[in-house]
Amino acid sequence: xxxxxxxxxxxxxxxxxxxxxxxxxxxxxxxxxxxxxxxxxxxxxxxxxxxxxxxxxxxxxxxxxxxxxxxxxxxxxxxxxxxxxxxxxxxxxxxxxxxxxxxxxxxxxxxxxxxx
Amino acid sequence: xxxxxxxxxxxxxxxxxxxxxxxxxxxxxxxxxxxxxxxxxxxxxxxxxxxxxxxxxxxxxxxxxxxxxxxxxxxxxxxxxxxxxxxxxxxxxxxxxxxxxxxxxxxxxxxxxxxxx
Numbered sequence: 318x319x320x321x322x323x324x325x326x327x328x329x330x331x332x333x334x335x336x337x338x339x340x341x342x343x344x345x346x347x348x349x350x351x352x353x354x355x356x357x358x359x360x361x362x363x364x365x366x367x368x369x370x371x372x373x374x375x376x377x378x379x380x381x382x383x384x385x386x387x388x389x390x391x392x393x394x395x396x397x398x399x400x401x402x403x404x405x406x407x408x409x410x411x412x413x414x415x416x417x418x419x420x421x422x423x424x425x426x427x428x429x430x431x432x433x
Numbered sequence: 434x435x436x437x438x439x440x441x442x443x444x445x446x447x448x449x450x451x452x453x454x455x456x457x458x459x460x461x462x463x464x465x466x467x468x469x470x471x472x473x474x475x476x477x478x479x480x481x482x483x484x485x486x487x488x489x490x491x492x493x494x495x496x497x498x499x500x501x502x503x504x505x506x507x508x509x510x511x512x513x514x515x516x517x518x519x520x521x522x523x524x525x526x527x528x529x530x531x532x533x534x535x536x537x538x539x540x541x542x543x544x545x546x547x548x549x550x
Contacts, residue, residue: 350537359439359524359542360478365535373531408478419466419485419528419536424478 320344322391323409323425331433336396336403338428342411348372349392350422351384354406366392399432406430436460437527439541446515447549454510454544456525462486466528467501467508468538473521481523484508515548522546 320343330336342349347368352360362376366386377384381399386392396403406429410422438457446452458467469481482492484501492499496513512519522545526538 348535352540357542359437360540362537362539365531365537372535373537375531406476410478419483421466421468421480421483421528422478422538423480424470426475426477429476 321346321409321411321423321425323407323428325428326426327429327431329431329433330399332400333398336399336430336432338394338396338407338409338430339391340394340409340411340425341391342409343423346411346413346423348412349386350410350412351392351394352408352410354408354427356405360408363394396430399430401432404430404432436529436539437525437541439523439525439544441544442542443545443547445547445549448517449514450548451511451513452515452546452548454512454523454525454546456508456510456541458506458508458525458527460506460527460529462529464530466536466538468526468528469499469508469510470524470526470540471521472524472543478524481510512546515546517548517550520546520548 322341349366351363364377364384365373381397383395406427408427410424465486467484470478472478498511500509522543524543525541528536528538531537
Protein backbone atom coordinates (compact mmCIF):
# COMPACT_ATOMS: atom_id res chain seq x y z
CA UNK A 318 0.00 0.00 0.00
CA UNK A 319 3.00 2.30 0.06
CA UNK A 320 2.40 2.67 -3.68
CA UNK A 321 -0.30 5.31 -3.31
CA UNK A 322 1.51 8.61 -3.49
CA UNK A 323 0.04 11.80 -2.15
CA UNK A 324 1.53 15.24 -2.27
CA UNK A 325 2.05 17.54 -0.71
CA UNK A 326 2.19 15.86 2.68
CA UNK A 327 1.63 19.17 4.39
CA UNK A 328 0.05 22.27 2.95
CA UNK A 329 -0.55 25.61 4.62
CA UNK A 330 -2.96 28.07 3.09
CA UNK A 331 -4.49 31.35 4.16
CA UNK A 332 -8.22 31.81 4.10
CA UNK A 333 -9.46 32.47 0.60
CA UNK A 334 -6.60 30.73 -1.18
CA UNK A 335 -6.85 27.57 -3.20
CA UNK A 336 -5.56 24.16 -2.18
CA UNK A 337 -4.67 21.41 -4.63
CA UNK A 338 -3.98 17.93 -3.38
CA UNK A 339 -2.61 15.28 -5.69
CA UNK A 340 -2.84 11.53 -5.63
CA UNK A 341 -1.18 8.92 -7.80
CA UNK A 342 -2.78 5.50 -7.32
CA UNK A 343 -0.92 2.25 -7.02
CA UNK A 344 0.35 0.86 -10.27
CA UNK A 345 -2.42 -1.02 -12.00
CA UNK A 346 -5.18 0.65 -10.00
CA UNK A 347 -7.73 2.72 -11.83
CA UNK A 348 -10.11 3.62 -9.01
CA UNK A 349 -9.40 6.51 -6.67
CA UNK A 350 -11.23 7.50 -3.51
CA UNK A 351 -10.83 10.65 -1.45
CA UNK A 352 -11.61 10.74 2.26
CA UNK A 353 -11.36 13.55 4.78
CA UNK A 354 -10.35 13.05 8.39
CA UNK A 355 -11.22 15.83 10.78
CA UNK A 356 -9.79 15.94 14.30
CA UNK A 357 -11.57 13.54 16.64
CA UNK A 358 -13.59 12.13 13.75
CA UNK A 359 -13.30 9.17 11.48
CA UNK A 360 -12.75 9.11 7.78
CA UNK A 361 -15.54 10.67 5.79
CA UNK A 362 -16.01 9.61 2.20
CA UNK A 363 -15.87 12.44 -0.30
CA UNK A 364 -15.63 11.18 -3.85
CA UNK A 365 -14.91 8.10 -5.94
CA UNK A 366 -13.41 8.42 -9.39
CA UNK A 367 -12.24 6.35 -12.27
CA UNK A 368 -10.15 7.71 -15.10
CA UNK A 369 -11.99 10.71 -16.61
CA UNK A 370 -15.15 9.86 -14.71
CA UNK A 371 -16.67 10.73 -11.34
CA UNK A 372 -18.54 7.67 -10.13
CA UNK A 373 -19.84 8.88 -6.79
CA UNK A 374 -19.46 12.32 -5.28
CA UNK A 375 -22.14 12.03 -2.64
CA UNK A 376 -19.71 13.05 0.10
CA UNK A 377 -18.39 16.17 -1.57
CA UNK A 378 -19.44 19.56 -0.21
CA UNK A 379 -21.63 21.29 -2.75
CA UNK A 380 -19.43 24.33 -3.08
CA UNK A 381 -15.71 25.03 -3.38
CA UNK A 382 -14.70 21.36 -3.66
CA UNK A 383 -13.99 19.52 -6.88
CA UNK A 384 -12.11 16.44 -7.94
CA UNK A 385 -10.79 15.03 -11.15
CA UNK A 386 -8.87 12.03 -12.37
CA UNK A 387 -7.63 12.77 -15.86
CA UNK A 388 -6.58 10.24 -18.44
CA UNK A 389 -2.97 11.15 -17.79
CA UNK A 390 -1.57 12.24 -14.45
CA UNK A 391 -2.69 12.11 -10.85
CA UNK A 392 -6.08 12.63 -9.34
CA UNK A 393 -6.52 16.12 -7.95
CA UNK A 394 -8.73 17.31 -5.13
CA UNK A 395 -9.21 21.04 -5.40
CA UNK A 396 -10.54 23.28 -2.67
CA UNK A 397 -11.25 26.85 -3.63
CA UNK A 398 -11.43 29.78 -1.22
CA UNK A 399 -10.39 27.67 1.74
CA UNK A 400 -11.79 28.35 5.19
CA UNK A 401 -10.48 27.28 8.58
CA UNK A 402 -12.98 24.45 8.70
CA UNK A 403 -11.26 22.85 5.73
CA UNK A 404 -8.23 22.11 7.90
CA UNK A 405 -8.01 18.33 7.96
CA UNK A 406 -6.10 15.35 6.71
CA UNK A 407 -7.16 14.31 3.23
CA UNK A 408 -6.55 10.71 2.34
CA UNK A 409 -6.48 9.19 -1.07
CA UNK A 410 -6.97 5.49 -1.62
CA UNK A 411 -6.93 3.32 -4.68
CA UNK A 412 -8.26 -0.06 -5.73
CA UNK A 413 -7.90 -2.17 -8.82
CA UNK A 414 -10.30 -2.37 -11.72
CA UNK A 415 -11.76 -5.66 -10.71
CA UNK A 416 -15.27 -7.06 -10.82
CA UNK A 417 -14.69 -8.52 -7.41
CA UNK A 418 -13.62 -5.20 -5.94
CA UNK A 419 -15.28 -5.19 -2.57
CA UNK A 420 -14.00 -1.93 -1.28
CA UNK A 421 -10.62 -3.02 0.00
CA UNK A 422 -8.61 0.13 -0.32
CA UNK A 423 -4.94 0.95 -0.35
CA UNK A 424 -4.27 4.28 1.29
CA UNK A 425 -1.69 6.97 0.85
CA UNK A 426 -0.07 8.75 3.76
CA UNK A 427 -2.46 11.66 3.54
CA UNK A 428 -2.14 15.37 2.91
CA UNK A 429 -2.55 17.60 5.92
CA UNK A 430 -4.09 20.92 5.09
CA UNK A 431 -3.84 23.76 7.56
CA UNK A 432 -5.78 26.92 6.89
CA UNK A 433 -4.56 29.98 8.75
CA UNK B 434 -27.79 7.11 11.81
CA UNK B 435 -24.22 6.01 11.99
CA UNK B 436 -23.56 2.91 9.95
CA UNK B 437 -20.42 1.92 11.78
CA UNK B 438 -20.17 2.53 15.50
CA UNK B 439 -16.98 2.24 17.45
CA UNK B 440 -18.15 3.15 20.90
CA UNK B 441 -14.70 3.13 22.45
CA UNK B 442 -12.98 6.39 21.70
CA UNK B 443 -9.78 5.55 23.51
CA UNK B 444 -8.46 2.47 25.28
CA UNK B 445 -5.38 2.44 27.44
CA UNK B 446 -3.72 -0.84 28.45
CA UNK B 447 -0.44 -2.05 29.80
CA UNK B 448 1.78 -4.17 27.64
CA UNK B 449 0.88 -7.88 27.53
CA UNK B 450 -2.75 -7.26 28.34
CA UNK B 451 -5.40 -8.51 25.95
CA UNK B 452 -7.67 -5.86 24.47
CA UNK B 453 -10.85 -6.01 22.40
CA UNK B 454 -11.98 -3.24 20.09
CA UNK B 455 -15.69 -3.19 19.45
CA UNK B 456 -17.42 -2.51 16.15
CA UNK B 457 -21.15 -2.52 15.52
CA UNK B 458 -22.53 -1.91 12.06
CA UNK B 459 -25.86 -1.27 10.43
CA UNK B 460 -26.93 -2.31 6.96
CA UNK B 461 -29.96 -3.59 5.06
CA UNK B 462 -27.87 -5.30 2.43
CA UNK B 463 -27.42 -9.04 2.48
CA UNK B 464 -24.06 -8.79 0.78
CA UNK B 465 -21.54 -6.52 2.40
CA UNK B 466 -17.95 -6.48 3.56
CA UNK B 467 -16.33 -5.53 6.81
CA UNK B 468 -12.80 -4.31 7.32
CA UNK B 469 -10.37 -3.29 10.00
CA UNK B 470 -7.63 -0.79 9.31
CA UNK B 471 -4.78 0.39 11.51
CA UNK B 472 -3.55 3.98 11.50
CA UNK B 473 -0.19 4.27 13.27
CA UNK B 474 1.21 7.67 14.26
CA UNK B 475 2.76 8.03 10.80
CA UNK B 476 -0.77 8.48 9.47
CA UNK B 477 -1.06 5.92 6.69
CA UNK B 478 -3.94 3.48 7.01
CA UNK B 479 -2.93 -0.14 6.87
CA UNK B 480 -5.37 -2.84 5.86
CA UNK B 481 -5.71 -5.64 8.43
CA UNK B 482 -8.63 -7.82 7.41
CA UNK B 483 -11.68 -8.15 5.19
CA UNK B 484 -14.74 -10.26 5.94
CA UNK B 485 -17.73 -10.87 3.70
CA UNK B 486 -21.24 -11.14 5.10
CA UNK B 487 -21.52 -14.81 4.28
CA UNK B 488 -18.47 -15.88 6.19
CA UNK B 489 -18.94 -15.80 9.94
CA UNK B 490 -15.94 -17.90 10.67
CA UNK B 491 -13.67 -16.25 13.18
CA UNK B 492 -10.15 -15.57 12.09
CA UNK B 493 -6.85 -15.55 13.88
CA UNK B 494 -3.64 -14.06 12.60
CA UNK B 495 -0.84 -14.17 15.10
CA UNK B 496 -1.86 -12.03 18.05
CA UNK B 497 -4.85 -10.64 16.17
CA UNK B 498 -8.27 -12.26 16.08
CA UNK B 499 -11.64 -11.17 14.78
CA UNK B 500 -15.10 -12.19 15.93
CA UNK B 501 -17.86 -11.63 13.37
CA UNK B 502 -21.43 -12.13 14.62
CA UNK B 503 -24.25 -11.28 12.24
CA UNK B 504 -26.85 -11.83 14.95
CA UNK B 505 -25.53 -8.83 16.84
CA UNK B 506 -24.12 -6.98 13.80
CA UNK B 507 -20.73 -6.89 15.39
CA UNK B 508 -17.22 -7.37 14.12
CA UNK B 509 -14.90 -7.16 17.10
CA UNK B 510 -11.13 -7.17 17.02
CA UNK B 511 -8.97 -8.64 19.77
CA UNK B 512 -5.26 -8.15 20.27
CA UNK B 513 -3.69 -10.73 22.54
CA UNK B 514 -0.64 -9.86 24.61
CA UNK B 515 -0.58 -6.28 23.39
CA UNK B 516 2.68 -4.56 22.59
CA UNK B 517 3.71 -0.92 22.48
CA UNK B 518 3.88 -1.12 18.68
CA UNK B 519 0.16 -1.85 18.65
CA UNK B 520 -0.48 1.72 19.72
CA UNK B 521 -2.50 3.25 16.90
CA UNK B 522 -5.97 4.27 15.87
CA UNK B 523 -8.01 1.35 14.62
CA UNK B 524 -10.86 1.83 12.20
CA UNK B 525 -13.68 -0.53 11.43
CA UNK B 526 -15.34 -0.09 8.04
CA UNK B 527 -18.43 -1.38 6.25
CA UNK B 528 -18.58 -1.69 2.48
CA UNK B 529 -21.98 -1.76 0.82
CA UNK B 530 -22.98 -1.69 -2.80
CA UNK B 531 -23.47 1.97 -3.65
CA UNK B 532 -25.86 3.44 -6.19
CA UNK B 533 -22.93 4.22 -8.46
CA UNK B 534 -22.32 0.53 -8.97
CA UNK B 535 -19.44 -0.09 -6.64
CA UNK B 536 -18.59 -0.78 -3.05
CA UNK B 537 -17.61 2.26 -1.03
CA UNK B 538 -16.39 1.77 2.54
CA UNK B 539 -17.93 3.72 5.39
CA UNK B 540 -15.63 4.11 8.35
CA UNK B 541 -16.28 4.30 12.05
CA UNK B 542 -14.77 7.11 14.12
CA UNK B 543 -11.90 4.93 15.20
CA UNK B 544 -10.61 3.69 18.52
CA UNK B 545 -7.32 5.02 19.77
CA UNK B 546 -5.35 2.27 21.46
CA UNK B 547 -2.51 3.24 23.75
CA UNK B 548 -0.29 0.48 25.01
CA UNK B 549 1.96 1.47 27.89
CA UNK B 550 5.23 -0.35 28.54
